[in-house]
Amino acid sequence: MANLRIGVIGCGMIGREHIKRLHYRLQGSEVTAVCDVVEEGAKKGAALVNGDVAVYTDIQAIVNDANVDALVVTTPGFAHKEAVLAAIKAGKPVFCEKPLCTTAADCKEIVDAEIASGKHLVQVGFMRRYDRGYRQVKELLDSGDFGSPLVVKCTHRAISVDDAYTTEMAITDTAIHEIDCLPWLIDDEWDKVQCILGKDTSAAHKGLRDPQIMIMTTKKGVTVILEVYVNCKFGYDINCEVVCEDGVVNLPCPSFPTVRKDNKISTAIEQNWILRFIDSYDVELQEWLDDAKKGVVSGPTAWDGYVAELTADALVKAQKAGTIEKVATGGIPAFYKK
Amino acid sequence: MANLRIGVIGCGMIGREHIKRLHYRLQGSEVTAVCDVVEEGAKKGAALVNGDVAVYTDIQAIVNDANVDALVVTTPGFAHKEAVLAAIKAGKPVFCEKPLCTTAADCKEIVDAEIASGKHLVQVGFMRRYDRGYRQVKELLDSGDFGSPLVVKCTHRAISVDDAYTTEMAITDTAIHEIDCLPWLIDDEWDKVQCILGKDTSAAHKGLRDPQIMIMTTKKGVTVILEVYVNCKFGYDINCEVVCEDGVVNLPCPSFPTVRKDNKISTAIEQNWILRFIDSYDVELQEWLDDAKKGVVSGPTAWDGYVAELTADALVKAQKAGTIEKVATGGIPAFYKK
């Protein structure tokens, strides 16, 4: 089968990584066009490709390039909407890095456009669903050996954050990953959310509330407890425990040698999200490529992107007001039902 | 030093275990009198002792026996109040199995009586504080190496419960252990409590809400998440994770051989609370004996027993109403400050 010819929109750090990934590492794709509003950036991206590659600074132009079969959007979030809507209009598959858009309303516009197009074209770049560990957990849950999930407990811990990181970002930048992947993991939908701000670590910069405990319940009644703690100092520590009717399943941590030294038995902890989830990107984009050729979207859809945004909004509201908020999605459209 | 002469009030199963423990296994004590409202029961208790032992059916009588230096109360809960008040009146140290009394008001009466007596006489039988694992955790926390606790997450899981177990008992019988020992563990006091009832396991008998998630905040702002799950099927599984400013500490599980078999690496889980905490009873009563001789109470006090009852009451109210409830202790009296 011929290679899928990809146009990459946005040639920043992640864009350039994806160009190399799509052109060299993955199977069945080549990058034939790149775009960046800054021409210099676009040329930098193009220089990574051995072969002919069109260089654009205009989104509509790259989307409509006849040598481009599918798009990958890695611009800053505010530019996602234009790129994704253009791809839908052109009837071309588009992989858009998270968030789908910066507001739920914009996400909804994309959802509506995709439904109107009648074609499944949009995938959002939530990569946790492609992590080997999460997939192992999902496989166990789907096996039926553990019965229904009842409670899920997660930690999302990072060593530290810079001063630009705000109390809201604990939801919109950090918890957003669990917001997307947990409903997928346990086959459920968000219902209500709550956010508890307690004692802050003295390591948090002024004004930042850290850690935060988010309590989210699903339509099936599962209680999810998520600890976001972004100044934990010791590592990038992602955990997920699913308590079920017939047992408990825990997400594995990456493996490191066990060491006996200094009166301790120890193993290392991963130090950042790049090291922790780097392998997921390859899996994610390879599966997207394979799907795009078949005209299907098996990864996170535009609807998932919209719901994630809506849920984050509810959590932010709950965080600010100290209330319990409802996540009102209006129900999954028939178009997105699996 | 001469043996402490103990009168045991209540000769049921736990009473008889304590008689043997106090008379034979522990150091510095002998049982010189036993009491049970059922004379047959009292005689059964007395028969365990090799030596002279007075047999009573009347609580006041055993408390006032001149050959009794200290009392151990293991009657059903409703009879605790009379026995403990009598001991206070007689100025004799008394170890009372939990709960101190069945209502907070009764507990408060004991607190007031003890303060009025001017002597530290009452210890309540919360044994978790004597568990080797909890003590290891406390030692680490007290070392200062981990900074302030910020979040505590616990599980209290049991294989199954019988039909007499009610939704309230998840608090009054099960969570009561964490209610007592966590403030001790992290040196703090309860402030507010909440109880989330979500999806129930199909293994729970009709009418029982299980699992339950209890969310409790402390005066210092620590958020405590306690999962009570009494039909988990797989084991008696007590966990406690303390998330601090400078690291995270987890309570150890009891050790079992690691086994490779059937495509798995596995270890056993303890099957019930007796096996899990049996060693704690010896430590608990030995330390109480040693303290009683010195006229001090270093274990759970009448005040702790009162606060536990008050907190459980608040949690039950929160459970029924779906609200967040305040734990209003009125502040620790000077008499009990350490």
Place this chain on the structure above:
Amino acid sequence: MANLRIGVIGCGMIGREHIKRLHYRLQGSEVTAVCDVVEEGAKKGAALVNGDVAVYTDIQAIVNDANVDALVVTTPGFAHKEAVLAAIKAGKPVFCEKPLCTTAADCKEIVDAEIASGKHLVQVGFMRRYDRGYRQVKELLDSGDFGSPLVVKCTHRAISVDDAYTTEMAITDTAIHEIDCLPWLIDDEWDKVQCILGKDTSAAHKGLRDPQIMIMTTKKGVTVILEVYVNCKFGYDINCEVVCEDGVVNLPCPSFPTVRKDNKISTAIEQNWILRFIDSYDVELQEWLDDAKKGVVSGPTAWDGYVAELTADALVKAQKAGTIEKVATGGIPAFYKK
């Protein structure tokens, strides 16, 4: 049942610990006589007991004291023989700390005397058989779920040793514990032994060969690999892996809190043998007391003590000569067969 009246021979550190243990902590015993060649030492031992206690400096005298039902021998090794033989002659049960005697020939003399007496009287103080972990392993092996043992791998690691510790002592003082307990664990007998001296740690004092690898095969053909490493620096690290036909079983380490800190997930390692095996002493002597009253020996027998000595001798020979040596016990006498 009346208390077993114990005479303790040898009032050094271990002797004094056993006096307290036998008189206070354990059930069904009291110390009625103590003996030490140094009168001052004997008096020190006697002072630990609240009650009448006879003080001796002569072994024969304490053994023959009519108020002594059984003996505990905790003298230095060279004096064990006289004490144990005297006890056998008196027909009194005797618990003798390891080693039974300092030479295999002396051990054999005791074996012969015990057989001649027709009574089971002698137990040797190998405490590993009473460790909770080893017993858990044995229970699993005895269950039949794992089939026959094929290979056993052990480590016996200690932080450091003083300058008096010799290359031979790696066998006679250290490996001696595995030499005794492994045949018990897997229900087998030693056949041949080999000792590999390789690269030494620079932490070993001049002249000491450390680590050593001992390879021992049993009559059933099991291969045992024992690493003795007494300058490992990091902890007292006892491991034992039993590789069987139907799975592998590993001895558990004592449990400690799991800690996340400094980019690591870690648990502590026990620091010395006293902390690691202290609990075993209580179990060991309690079971001996219970057995002694029944006139049986279910713990390590004089024969076991003899075989341990013989095996250690063979290993020392193998260590010095670099050969593979046979352990020639002549076969277990009918008297000791179980």
Place this chain on the structure above:
Amino acid sequence: MANLRIGVIGCGMIGREHIKRLHYRLQGSEVTAVCDVVEEGAKKGAALVNGDVAVYTDIQAIVNDANVDALVVTTPGFAHKEAVLAAIKAGKPVFCEKPLCTTAADCKEIVDAEIASGKHLVQVGFMRRYDRGYRQVKELLDSGDFGSPLVVKCTHRAISVDDAYTTEMAITDTAIHEIDCLPWLIDDEWDKVQCILGKDTSAAHKGLRDPQIMIMTTKKGVTVILEVYVNCKFGYDINCEVVCEDGVVNLPCPSFPTVRKDNKISTAIEQNWILRFIDSYDVELQEWLDDAKKGVVSGPTAWDGYVAELTADALVKAQKAGTIEKVATGGIPAFYKK
């Protein structure tokens, strides 16, 4: 940089896997020619490639194809020698799956030919050195934090083997991986080897000795204990513990979810070598490609292939005779020193 044009010799299962890997997954290579003595096989291999690919049944012909820059040899072992010698003669880099040749003498011939050519051309396909876990261990050892290695203990366990598997193959097919990778891991050379055949599992087919314990010492005096157990039933269980002067390092097992169920806490064990080491193949061949373009060999050399063969021969001799055998390599030639 232009793609390295690869000729693959041998189009069996592994050959076809490598064709796909080299042509699609890895970066900087394309398959331009394939060869198999069975023309049908060669065509099958060619069919995997989208693009022009020459099809050969003659080894000399493919090696000399001007469109082939480098060779990958995946024929059965007996045909390795001809292919590798031809590549050396042609001055082309060659990656040869293990074993380099089926006899040490043949390996030596290749070593001599490569030295004579004056160019570093040959790499042998021992993939363990490319496993993430082994590399983590090596990184720790190379850091100097653990001091010198003193003892290494490995297990190489597999669920079962078919009837064609012989007692010798425990060395030549199984232990061969440790034989190659351990000297690399600890930067050392083999000195002497011994093989202990003890009690066999009843699961072994008639005539097969299993498990086997191989004891190998290095020139620096490190003692290596390798358990080969190919009917262990429970999993493909690769372990490696390096005991050093300043601590102990253990190879990690692949991570799986931790599960609480059926009275146990468990994790899965990998079931076969393909799943266990599949990721290593990509790393191995990618690094070889990158090296080949630079004209260097940083992986296992022809000399390593020769030494592995020589060591296996010595072990087989030791296995048959029950002796301790010397590994006489004559010392590493200057050409291969790093």
